Amino acid sequence: MATVTRHPRADRNQHLRIVEAILFATAEPVETAHLKTFLPEGTDVAGLLADLQANYANRGVNLVEVAGKWLFRTADDLSYLLRRDKVEERKLSKAAMETLAIIAYHQPVTRAEIEDIRGVAISKGTLDQLLEIGWVRMRGRRKTPGRPVTYGTTDAFLSHFGLNEVADLPGLQELKGAGLLDANLPPGFDIPLPRAGDGLLPDEDPLDGTETEQLPLEMHLPEASEEQGGEQP
Incomplete structure (x- = not known):
């Protein structure tokens, strides 16, 4: 039976897909520690997040870090497209x-x-x-x-x-x-x-x-x- 050799690049691409899928599927911002639980020990999660952030930099949604957690958010220049006609506003004094x-x-x-x-x-x-x-x-x-x-x-x-x-x-x-x-x-x-x-x-x-x-x-x-x-x- 032939042995399938996995190359580091193929593994990294799969890890990127895993991180991307988790971030899309989770409603709340995700901590880096949570992402690590889905990946092999020693995986460069910070590097994966940096790559994803760069990949999404010029797209309709961006990967952003808020309060030490990660989430996909509509690009700032397109946020007006998602505004509803009726928005409940609470004006602070x-x-x-x-x-x-x-x-x-x-x-x-x-x-x-x-x-x-x-x-x-x-x-x-x-x-x-x-x-x-x-x-x-x-x-x-x-x-x-x-x-x-x-x-x-x-x-x-x-x-x-x-x-x-x-x-x-x-x-x-x-x-x-x-x-x-x-x-x-x-x-x-x-x-x-x-x-x-x-x-x-x-x-x-x-x-x-x-x-x-x-x-x-x-x-x-x-x-x-x-x-x-x-x-x-």
Whole structure:
């Protein structure tokens, strides 16, 4: 009986097909570790993903990495083709957008720290909205008196804004170049470097399961910006 000799190139092509099939068949983004379970030990999965990404670079769908996971996504310049005539939109308030930005750049951050940075109290509804959307999560509890809850962003936040990690958030010069910051900023003004990672920091304790019950205790008066059309200094 003749022996069939498999060439490395043939094996690699088959591995590419396997990775491609898994990514197409899975509804959620796929971790590299999950892909490795379908391939022989020692397979260069990172190289396979790089090859697939290059192969799909100029096609109608692209292979992208979001929050450390891989998925096929409609090419940015063709996304308008898939928009429905009726799209349910939830417009975030200015307070919610500011709060989200503070959490993204300063995480892990407590409610009191958010208010200190904004210079105005935030209503409970503002954080509730961000938690409901799924862009913000409770991380842990600060190791300070009162053990306040700390907040951070989620993978859904990264996916929505097309980021692989929070370190990819735009810096000072990028924000100024996009016209999102005044060109004449105060001396010494800077944008904090976002800290990546889901693990708790040394000054954080794990959540204890009572956070939902304690939310009403953290309620503040409605924000002046939402009720009166302006903010208190």
